[in-house]
Amino acid sequence: MWRMIYSFRAAMRFGGYKPKPLTPLSASRWIKQFPKQDRKLAVHLLDNIYYFSEKRTQKILVDQNAALMKRLVNSGLTPKKFIYVSVHDAGSSSPVMLNLLRDAAGLERLGCKFVDCRDSMRLNKTMNEVGVGALIYVDDFIGTGNQFCAERDFAAKSFIGTFSEFLVAPSICEEAYYQIGERGIEAFTGHVHYKAERPLHENSTIFAEEEKERLELVCKGVNNKFGLGYQKMATMVVLYRNAPNTVPAVLRGSLNQTPFFGIFPRTTDLPVRKIG
Amino acid sequence: MPTLKPSQPPVPTIIPVGELRHLTPDEIKPSSNNPRHLFDPDQLLELKKNIGEHGVLVPITVYRAKGQTKFSILDGERRYRCVVELKREGRGGKGGAALTLPANVVEPPTKIAGLLYMFSIHNFREAWELMPTALSLKVVMEELEEHDNRALSKLTGLSDAQIERCKKLLTFPEEFQEMSLDPNPTTRIPSNFWIEALPVLDLATEQIPTISKLGRNRATHKLVDKYRDRKIKSVIHFRRIMEAYELTEEEPATRAKLMRTLEEFFLNPKTETRASFDEFVIDKKKVQNALGACEGFLAQLQRFKLTYTTDDEERANLRRALREVRAYCKSLEQALIGSDDPEVPHD
Numbered sequence: 066m067w068r069m070i071y072s073f074r075a076a077m078r079f080g081g082y083k084p085k086p087l088t089p090l091s092a093s094r095w096i097k098q099f100p101k102q103d104r105k106l107a108v109h110l111l112d113n114i115y116y117f118s119e120k121r122t123q124k125i126l127v128d129q130n131a132a133l134m135k136r137l138v139n140s141g142l143t144p145k146k147f148i149y150v151s152v153h154d155a156g157s158s159s160p161v162m163l164n165l166l167r168d169a170a171g172l173e174r175l176g177c178k179f180v181d182c183r184d185s186m187r188l189n190k191t192m193n194e195v196g197v198g199a200l201i202y203v204d205d206f207i208g209t210g211n212q213f214c215a216e217r218d219f220a221a222k223s224f225i226g227t228f229s230e231f232l233v234a235p236s237i238c239e240e241a242y243y244q245i246g247e248r249g250i251e252a253f254t255g256h257v258h259y260k261a262e263r264p265l266h267e268n269s270t271i272f273a274e275e276e277k278e279r280l281e282l283v284c285k286g287v288n289n290k291f292g293l294g295y296q297k298m299a300t301m302v303v304l305y306r307n308a309p310n311t312v313p314a315v316l317r318g319s320l321n322q323t324p325f326f327g328i329f330p331r332t333t334d335l336p337v338r339k340i341g
Numbered sequence: 342m343p344t345l346k347p348s349q350p351p352v353p354t355i356i357p358v359g360e361l362r363h364l365t366p367d368e369i370k371p372s373s374n375n376p377r378h379l380f381d382p383d384q385l386l387e388l389k390k391n392i393g394e395h396g397v398l399v400p401i402t403v404y405r406a407k408g409q410t411k412f413s414i415l416d417g418e419r420r421y422r423c424v425v426e427l428k429r430e431g432r433g434g435k436g437g438a439a440l441t442l443p444a445n446v447v448e449p450p451t452k453i454a455g456l457l458y459m460f461s462i463h464n465f466r467e468a469w470e471l472m473p474t475a476l477s478l479k480v481v482m483e484e485l486e487e488h489d490n491r492a493l494s495k496l497t498g499l500s501d502a503q504i505e506r507c508k509k510l511l512t513f514p515e516e517f518q519e520m521s522l523d524p525n526p527t528t529r530i531p532s533n534f535w536i537e538a539l540p541v542l543d544l545a546t547e548q549i550p551t552i553s554k555l556g557r558n559r560a561t562h563k564l565v566d567k568y569r570d571r572k573i574k575s576v577i578h579f580r581r582i583m584e585a586y587e588l589t590e591e592e593p594a595t596r597a598k599l600m601r602t603l604e605e606f607f608l609n610p611k612t613e614t615r616a617s618f619d620e621f622v623i624d625k626k627k628v629q630n631a632l633g634a635c636e637g638f639l640a641q642l643q644r645f646k647l648t649y650t651t652d653d654e655e656r657a658n659l660r661r662a663l664r665e666v667r668a669y670c671k672s673l674e675q676a677l678i679g680s681d682d683p684e685v686p687h688d
Contacts, residue, residue, distance in 0.1 A: 137408040185522035186515060189476050196452050199408050219524045222473040225456060225480055227449045229409035249370025249411050 068096055071108045075328070081118050083306050084332045095328040099283060099315075106276055107315070110301075111328070113264050113271060114316075115256060117235050119305045122205065125235040125255030126166040130201075133231055133253045137199050144175035146198030148191055148228075152182045152216045158205040161306065166203055166233070182220045189223040202232045202250070205304050208311040209296055210241025214248065236302045238311070258302050265299040265313050280315070287325040288314035303329050361400060363441040366425045369403060370411035372418055372459075389423040393432055397424065400443035404450065415450060415458060417442070453484050460497040471532035472521035474499070475507035509536050517561060530565060537579040538564050541603075544586060549604045563607050570610065578614035582606075585621030595621065 072092035079087045099107045117125070137147065149172060151160040160181070167173060178195070180188045182202070192200075207213050213232075232245060236256040245252055260268035265277060265284070272280070284292035291314060293299040298311035308317060308329040318327020321336040401417025414421055424440050433440060450458065456477050481497065482488055490504045499507070510518065513535050523529040542560060545552040552560050567573045582603065589596040599621050606617050650656045 133408075140408040142407045183524045184519075185473070185524070186476075186519045189473075193452070193480055197407060197449065216524060222470065223476060223522065224459075225477060226452045227404075227406050227413075227455055229406040231408075247371070249409070249413065251410060 068093055068104065068108075071111070072096065075111055079114070079116055079303070079329070081305050082116075082303065082329060084308075084335060085327075085330050087328060091326075092328065095326060098325060100279075103276075103279055103283065106272065106280055109272070110264055110280065110313075110315070113262065113301050115236065115258065115262075115302045117205075117302065117304045121255075122162075122235050122304060123165055123169050126162060126203070126233060127169050129233050129253040129255060130166055130170055133201065133233065137229075142198055144172070144177050146195050147172075147175075147177045148188075148195060148198060148200050149177055149179045150182050150188070150200055150202045150220075151179070152202055152204055152213055154183075158304070158307065159203060162205045162234075163203040182216050185220055185223040188220055189225055192223075192225045192228065195226060195228075197227045198229075200228045200230045202230070204232065204234045205236075205306070206302055206309050207232070207234055207237040207241040207245070207252075208298055208300060208309055209238070210244035213241065214244050217248065217250070235304065238298065238300060238302075240298070256302070258300055263299045263301050265293055267297075269299075280313075284314045287317075287319055307331055360446045362444050362446055364403070364412060364444045365439055365441055366421065366428055368411055369421055369442070369444075370409065370413045371421065372414055385419060385423065388419055389426055392420065392423045393427055396440075397442045400445045402447055403444045404447050406449055412444065412446065413449075415447065417444075453481065456481055457496060460499060470521065471503075471506060472510060472518060474503075475510040475532070476518070478504065478507045479511055506532075506536055509539050512539070513561070514558060516558075517565070520565065528569075530568065531576065534565075534568060534576045537576040541579050541582050544583070545603055545607055549600060549607075551604055552607050555607070560607055563610075566610060572610065572613045574614065578618075581614060581618045581622055585618050589621060 069089070072089040075092040076087050076089040079092075085091075096104050096107050134144065134147070138144075149163055149167070151163045153159045163179065167177075167179065172179075178191050180191050182188065192198075202213070202217065204213065217230075230248070230250040232250050232252045232254075234252065234254050236258055237245070237252055237254045238258045239260055242252065242257065260266045261270070263269050264271040265280060269277075281292060286292075291310070293313050294309075294311040296311070299313050300309060300311040302309060303312065303316070308331050310331065312329065315325070316327060316329045317334050318330050319325045320334055322330055322334065327334060397420050399417075399420070401420050402415040403412035403417075404415055405412050420442060424442055428440050459477060460474070478493065478497065478499070482493065485496070487493060487496070490501050493499070493504050494501050497504075510521075510532055517530075517535065520530040521532045521535070538561070542557060542564070546557050546560060547553070555563075564573065568576075573579070585599055586596075589599050599618075602617050602621075606612050606614070647659065650659070
């Protein structure tokens with residue numbers, strides 16, 4: 066009975082997860098995969114998820130961006146001097162977030178500029194044209210910060226002019242904060258994801274050690290190498306359009322979703338329909 | 342402000358106008374080019390030791406970019422890095438106070454001033470891709486309408502050779518320049534490729550009618566495709582083509598054959614640089630002759646059985662001659678280390 070109640074609750078909370086919408090039935094099925102003694106722990110794990118629905122994501126982006134714009138305008142810059150930069154490949158989350166923000170905040174009409182971080186030539190030309198302004202990177206979630214910093218550092222070789230740098234993202238991990246700060250990039254975010262709020266992280270005390278060990282074993286059974294996610298970050302942030310690769314494997318499930326079925330499979334975890 | 346005569350306007354002060362403040366490292370933003378590996382670690386260690394003992398005595402120069410809460414460094418990156426490291430090590434200032442840096446806060450630099458500062462950073466940096474530098478140099482040349490190498494060298498601190506190389510890169514259309522700005526190192530075309538390919542492209546488009554008809558851009562694409570297809574295994578192999586061209590100067594028949602081979606090289610995606618041009622450069626023959634010379638030299642010396650001689654002067658002469666031989670052999674041996682397909686060096 067309790068399982069059904071929690072399944073309904075999970076479906077209500079995470080129903081809008083796009084890669085695979087959650088139903089009460091699938092939530093119940095997910096819980097049932099755990100050994101009986103760990104099922105309540107699995108539910109407790111779900112309680113600690115920081116879920117960013119599309120609405121919430123958009124609100125954070127728009128609100129944080131508004132706060133940033135206000136500061137920039139007060140410092141004497143006009144929106145025409147703002148260069149919004151997407152990071153990572155086309156089709157990845159950053160361009161999607163940028164589009165979401167652009168449309169919701171009417172950035173185009175304000176005369177802001179948009180550049181892909183990988184297009185160094187265009188970035189160079191745009192910065193040269195603007196001269197003095199602000200570079201605003203937009204992304205959905207920053208985990209270790211390594212990927213973001215690597216892309217930004219490469220692009221930095223082509224920087225021209227006097228620019229302040231900012232990052233707008235719904236959620237940023239504690240680990241990334243140092244790296245980003247080291248570069249003097251100021252983050253505008255709705256949520257800083259601390260290690261202490263991740264039940265399976267070694268720094269967290271949400272679960273008892275013994276409980277943590279048991280769940281870690283289940284995670285390793287699903288994915289031996291990345292049981293606790295990339296670099297054992299064990300993050301609990303899930304965005305409506307995908308779960309980061311830093312979440313524990315029990316949330317994502319096995320590749321192709323067998324033998325372990327995930328509650329938040331990444332798009333790359335789902336089986337691909339055969340062509341032809 | 343001093344004046345020359347009562348009728349003349351005031352002489353502008355030459356003392357840098359800036360507000361002197363004491364900033365903690367947290368209030369400062371490092372250079373956007375992240376010069377983590379810019380400086381000689383030994384020198385930095387010496388400076389750090391000095392700062393640890395006496396603090397920062399000479400103020401750094403910073404500015405605040407519009408909207409930024411932190412101050413960006415214009416001058417004093419090394420002092421800043423030392424203080425950051427000292428802070429990480431848990432060292433404090435005098436009397437246990439927080440470590441701070443005296444800083445002259447000035448107005449943000451103009452685009453050109455910022456660029457020139459960036460060049461000064463690039464000069465410290467090793468393994469820096471040349472293309473971003475070339476693009477920055479282009480802005481300097483356009484904004485200041487200055488194209489003379491010596492003047493540009495003075496402005497930027499780049500060497501004459503570096504400026505020349507940058508200028509060569511800038512002769513290529515943007516679509517090719519972009520290939521050197523590819524963030525993916527596995528698909529990026531190194532800047533050296535364009536510099537080495539330039540004389541070959543000039544030669545082919547000027548002297549081979551079919552390549553001329555093909556057009557310079559399409560000919561360049563053919564070379565890029567070959568490089569990506571590993572048919573040009575190293576960018577320095579372009580030199581082989583130019584060497585072959587020079588060597589055949591007085592042999593019209595061989596020169597004609599070379600040009601046909603070059604045409605084939607451009608038009609046939611399967612042809613490889615060395616396989617195509619090795620026959621024109623007499624490398625092998627030279628090496629074989631050198632091998633023979635080594636063997637003959639050793640055999641002759643051994644035949645003399647010269648382990649001692651009574652004539653002091655002659656002995657000194659022989660020792661000097663042997664030292665010269667040894668030095669030359671050593672330098673030659675060093676030069677020949679490695680293979681013919683070295684890792685493509687980045688600028």
